[in-house]
Amino acid sequence: MLVSIFLAIALVQGVPMAVKSQEIIDPIDRVVSAGLMNKDGSGNFNAEGLVSRADLAMILVKTFGLERRKTAQKPDMELPDVPKSYWAYSAIQTVLKTGTMSGYRDGMFFPNQRVTRAEALAIFAQAYGVFQFPEPSISEILAKYPDAGDIPSWARKSMATALYEGFVNVDLATNKINPLKPMTRGDTAYALSKYLERQVRPTSLPVPGEQPPDRGVGR
Numbered sequence: 363m364l365v366s367i368f369l370a371i372a373l374v375q376g377v378p379m380a381v382k383s384q385e386i387i388d389p390i391d392r393v394v395s396a397g398l399m400n401k402d403g404s405g406n407f408n409a410e411g412l413v414s415r416a417d418l419a420m421i422l423v424k425t426f427g428l429e430r431r432k433t434a435q436k437p438d439m440e441l442p443d444v445p446k447s448y449w450a451y452s453a454i455q456t457v458l459k460t461g462t463m464s465g466y467r468d469g470m471f472f473p474n475q476r477v478t479r480a481e482a483l484a485i486f487a488q489a490y491g492v493f494q495f496p497e498p499s500i501s502e503i504l505a506k507y508p509d510a511g512d513i514p515s516w517a518r519k520s521m522a523t524a525l526y527e528g529f530v531n532v533d534l535a536t537n538k539i540n541p542l543k544p545m546t547r548g549d550t551a552y553a554l555s556k557y558l559e560r561q562v563r564p565t566s567l568p569v570p571g572e573q574p575p576d577r578g579v580g581r
Contacts, residue, residue, distance in 0.1 A: 387555075389548075389551045389552045389555035390409065390548070392554075392555045393554040393555055394407070396554075396558060398424050398425055398554050399421065399550065399551060399554065407547065407551070409546060409547050409548030409551065410546055410548065411546060411547045412476045412544045412545065412546060412547075413476065413477055413482060413544075413546065413549075413550055414473060414474050414475060414476055414477070415454075415463070415473050415474070415477055416448075416449070416450040416453070416473035416474065418463070418482055418545075419450055419453040419454045419456070419457045419463060420450050421550060421554070422453075422457055422462055422485070422486070422489050423453040425554060426489045428456045428457060428460050428462060429452075429456050431460050433459050433460050433461065434456050434460050435459075438459075439459070439465075439469070440469060441455075441458075441465070441469060441470070442468065442469055442470060443470050443471055443472065443473065444471050444473055448473065450473060454471055462485065476544050476545070477545050478542050478543065479530075479539070479540055479541050479542070479544070479545045479549060480512070480513050480517050481514075483520075483521060483529060483530055483545070483553060484516075484517035484521050485520070486524065486553055486557075487520040487521070487523040487527075487529065488520050490529075490557065491523075492519055492520050492523050493523045495522055495523075495526075499522070500518055500519055500522040503522045503525055503526055504518065504522060507525070507532070507537055507539045509538045509540065510539065510541075512542050513541045514541075517541075521541070524553070525539070527556065527557075527560060528556045529553040529557060530552075530553070531552040531553075
């Protein structure tokens, strides 16, 4: 009888510990702790702040260690709008040399230009490694979202990867992915947090009966 009582007490006391171990970590806290994004001097994250191409370049280099890739060792490129004194010069050079991001006409990078959710999430997926889904699988994944038709054609496969891996914070009320809206710091923190989770959690298959997809370098 006493043994049963002790076991019952132990089980009851163990419940808070089990719940605590499964406690959901806030995406912002997770990415700040990982050193992938920062708060300002006042301790504000500014989740609604918009993400520029320079911001995205810096985040991608930090997240994926792009500077360690062989192609990152190539000579620097001449960029009329990104002088060596620019705060994100090294990161921008790295994303260009590794093919993670592309420049524009006349060798311009437009570092201060804001990125849309489709652009940012597709580029993020490219740095992660785009799954080489066949077109029917891509269409099936994207068909779940009413505004998937707004995704640029070049980003469809990458966005399918981002959605499949759970990097996209879908609007719970409408199930929209809002691909043409500006990418916010909060959106970015969500994607980064899910990426960090993916390092310890296995992937599930998006299409019943389908073989695990090959993941290759993006465009």
